[in-house]
Amino acid sequence: MAVKDAGQAASSQSRGARGRASRSAAAVADRPPEQAELVQLLTPEGERVKHPDYPLDITAAEVKGLYRDLVIVRRIDFEAIALQRQGELGIWASLLGQEAAQVGSGRALGPRDMAFPTYREHGVAWCRGLDPMKLLELFRGVSHGGWDPTEHNFHLYTIVIGSQTLHATGYAMGIQRDGAVGEDGEAVIVYFGDGATSQGDVNEAFIYASVNNAPVVFFCQNNQWAISEPLERQSRVPLYQRASGFGFPGVRVDGNDVFACLAVTRKAMQAAREGQGPTLIEAYTYRMGAHTTTDDPTRYRLSAELEAWKLKDPIERVKQYLIRTEQVEMSFFDEVDAEAAEVGGQVRAACQTMPDPLPESMFDDVYTSRTAQNAAERAEFDAYLDSFVGEEAAR
Amino acid sequence: MAVKDAGQAASSQSRGARGRASRSAAAVADRPPEQAELVQLLTPEGERVKHPDYPLDITAAEVKGLYRDLVIVRRIDFEAIALQRQGELGIWASLLGQEAAQVGSGRALGPRDMAFPTYREHGVAWCRGLDPMKLLELFRGVSHGGWDPTEHNFHLYTIVIGSQTLHATGYAMGIQRDGAVGEDGEAVIVYFGDGATSQGDVNEAFIYASVNNAPVVFFCQNNQWAISEPLERQSRVPLYQRASGFGFPGVRVDGNDVFACLAVTRKAMQAAREGQGPTLIEAYTYRMGAHTTTDDPTRYRLSAELEAWKLKDPIERVKQYLIRTEQVEMSFFDEVDAEAAEVGGQVRAACQTMPDPLPESMFDDVYTSRTAQNAAERAEFDAYLDSFVGEEAAR
């Protein structure tokens, strides 16, 4: 069929050679080759490697702490998936595979820094000190979030893709106006996915951040997939390069390497705090699970890909490193597992006994104070509910 | 006042050193220096210069043609401003200073190429063969455009900043599906301003164009101002560099040099037609007049800036080149002036006698066929109008 063929031609063009080399006046020719440097400090085999720009002095206690975080957040995630299967949660967005990106970046934050998550940053939430139950409330349908973002400097989850990047940028502009940039400054980190980079809002955030030189770090977890769409549907060049077009630095880090994520985020946050403006970090990682518990990835991706990434597991390499460097007793791993199991058990128990919100609560918090209309509707609702009480009693 | 100071600190940071050099892993360090190459083929003094990537063989007749275009579009613009002052037009957006960018790019198009303008592309409209009256209809308030875009492959003016970049990209995706890419292919050019580069839509267009490798040329007339806002409010790096972040070439051209605009656009269009995908062209120019006839630029910019740009006038340099190279008799300039005056006179006369649309016409073309509601509202309107006829007769 003619049109179909034309279409195929169109799509093969987009994969074919683009003849860029012959266009020397074009800016693109000056870009670095696409095999971009991936900052890595710990290999999948657990070997420590050095990087000139990211020296990382890390104590055994710190490494153990990171390992503990990684194991616990994976366990919480695991429990949540099980709870969803049992009908206790409406849905769950798993972080499986992204633990290092989240724990590494989350542990790079100071208490006064502010974090803006998407809907998948359970590991960051953990690092910030948020009670995991708050996350479960959301996925259970008991609240839309409802925690106090100022308590742990961890904003509410944002579901509309990309929106929070502008909120984070505005917040960072507020830090500037508060005079809180400079020595002992504050900064913001905002999380988003590879798919999110296509949204207008995210690109506008890059613009507002760069023209204002705002203290915000854009942390993109490139987990290779936006639901069923591979990265090629969003970009034909590595995502960290996007930043250069807006005039600020971009860096790609091994997102399964908790050391590298920690070091790269620390440096970018410190630069932001000191007034050096935004950085885009692309954490190159992989979504090991389904997009959410309602998704079926077997429809769109090959298991071979998954298998390849399993070899790069973010937790295993820290374990190997600890073993290799003899920084721990073997019992340490069992202790962490036991602790994780306990946290998991608490999560499970608390979720199963979580009460539903009161029906009338749906009328609360629409405005600062209750409006006449809101009060009238609520009264109408109460009366309506009451009308059943008699009926039920009569039965 | 503390907050004010903090704010000032914030804004001075954005101008100060950003310590980029010390962040070597960052992509930005690999970018070319900011004194970007500006493609120029004709100096302000009218001297022809060569550029290795843009050889331009141009006959005397062609140069004369370009000169004629430049003078005539400036004259139409001049008439329109006068007509607005006389109350014949509601508003006018002047192209003064941008003639070369528009004529150079406009003359680079083939008849089958499609152009998507903003609201200021009167010079491109001229090159495409659109009757200037159509533009005046819009600015007079007689229509919202209303010409047939397929007649001259020149789309309607678009007023919402940036929207048309997506339309152009979609159109280019249609060209791909029609199999009209390749030898003897078609391509699209879309115009937008420096301010427009901040809109989400424009950045989304870059994404759609690049992942599809669509045959579209993004032609940004950087006239240094978005109404009262200088370029620094939109970007801290040259705009042509934006493209590299999306993985396609960007090039900066002297927007007051009609030869360079012609050559650079020709090459980009040809690349697009052949399947090499999008290019961003930044035509570096200057808005010599007010943003529109209702604007007062003395409120926000210094006349010195204007004076400096006057020396780079896009028409004068072609005239000097023609004189210098002795390609024309001096009478040629008088002939062109006379022709321009005649076109101007026609425009003036036609505008002054342009009838208002019929009141009932406002009900037309909402849907393909008239809906019952539309018919009812129209009938109601007719009856209402009729009710005055009696009254007026009675007076």
Place this chain on the structure above:
Amino acid sequence: MTTLTLSKALNEGLRKALENDPKVLIMGEDVGKLGGVFRVTDGLQKDFGEARVVDTPLAESGIVGTAIGLALRGYRPICEIQFDGFVFPAFDQIVCQLAKMRYRSLGKLSLPVVIRIPFGGGIGAVEHHSESPEALFAHTPGLRVVSCGDPADAFAMIQQSVNSDDPVIFFEPKRRYWDKAEVDVAEGLAAALPLDRARVLVPGSDVTVLTYGPMVRTCAEAAVAAAQDGRSLEVIDLRSLAPLDTATIVESVRKTGRCVVVHEAVVTGGLGAEIAARITQECFYQLEAPVLRVGAYTTPYPPSRLEEHYLPDLDRVLDAVDRTFGY
């Protein structure tokens, strides 16, 4: 006749549209291999190729904006917006460009673009996945806004929408995707009710109940329940929300003298307001009671554990019917 879910009926309708006209395209997030999160486009990319069933970047303004460009080039794109709550990034392209291009061009340009939006709640979803924004589009001249209430209409109306040279915002009642009914897939569109016409679903004499989308089934059930109480409801599925089929509505209300409008959207400023205002104007002397509106309360959509209280249901419809007899 085949028994199809509403989702599958849409799928079959889309398949016909793709078969009938090579210019028809489907575009959206995850519409390809995945077949959309509700599987409405299941299998279509496999059969029609990646150039006709297009997984787009994650950017809704881009989806609609490029669809407009494709339409200008002669294509007939069908855009999928993944959930109701994610149409807003595309709002500007829809209301300023899609809706106005014909008018702007004095009729020289047509934009035969369909925007499919799964809408409404009741599926236990998280925030932004249960919205009912149809009134925002119905207030925008130049758009056709429709919603299907059952598989047969889903099958026919999606094809009619694709055939329309006007842009169509096509609202799909997501909680009814799994409802089944008989659909005549072989049948052409000749016998189908025109896209802009309401349908008297249940004839009746005491009260007119006007509804659309997910509430069609609810109201049909209400009619059955009311009949047991000896009350005869005339249930009308509006189908076209803009323009409204005022003739059918008015005819019914003139007959019954009572009217209840039911939708999931927030009552305040919802489509029910327009319908009530218009009916009151046209049937002032026939109305025995004011037109009552049943819909969501004037709050954001609550967490899903509360949605059964928030959304109208059979009881609230019957309650309103009762109240119309209180005047």
Place this chain on the structure above:
Amino acid sequence: MTTLTLSKALNEGLRKALENDPKVLIMGEDVGKLGGVFRVTDGLQKDFGEARVVDTPLAESGIVGTAIGLALRGYRPICEIQFDGFVFPAFDQIVCQLAKMRYRSLGKLSLPVVIRIPFGGGIGAVEHHSESPEALFAHTPGLRVVSCGDPADAFAMIQQSVNSDDPVIFFEPKRRYWDKAEVDVAEGLAAALPLDRARVLVPGSDVTVLTYGPMVRTCAEAAVAAAQDGRSLEVIDLRSLAPLDTATIVESVRKTGRCVVVHEAVVTGGLGAEIAARITQECFYQLEAPVLRVGAYTTPYPPSRLEEHYLPDLDRVLDAVDRTFGY
């Protein structure tokens, strides 16, 4: 008392807000040196600095999105959208984020953001510069939507909006920017009518005329004209479009028994629909005639040479008043 144009009254109100609270910011396109295309922010950047009166990039979603972030950090941003037709790129941030953040956070977060929008037609402008999109916001719970009709209200209401901890969409009647009236600039807000209250502008007894924004003056003039014909109009300036001050409205209509709602927006699905539906429900037994709506026809905004026919004017208001006596 000083004689001020509505534009200058807003300017003075904004100045007070900036003076009273260092957290108040103004942000938008061209609000700095230029003072906005309508000069509403004239001189404010000069006096309060670039950190408090901010020329933003040309991106409305960015304006509102970063304003939300600034509000989360404790600031009180006032965003200017340059024209009504350019608010749509920010629509997503407004309806999904700004309107819902308090609800989402169970009251823990406030977003005291004001979005100023010059709206309406009648100034001979090109496309997208004469829109009346207020109904789209009034259908969105969580937003306050207000409009001022004269300089005194402009001065007070803009300050009240800045003081509100709820987000406020503030519609400014652009064709009345140059209307002059006495304003007491020295006076504080204590004596001002609360932001959510309607005002009986012209007391009367025969017909209630409800309106807001640019049509306030038109309706006041209609009252004068009607008085000459011996008809007494009660003109109410709604001021708050969401939530509506139903008490004031209902009290008036119960008294007059007749009502006309006037706005520039398209009648179909406009705010008048909600008002008419609600009045009919509350005043069913008192209404002598259906609530009539006067507004724009159901078409896109036409070229400006036609706008006098498209927009409601004094004659069309009087015509509707006449018609309410035809029942």
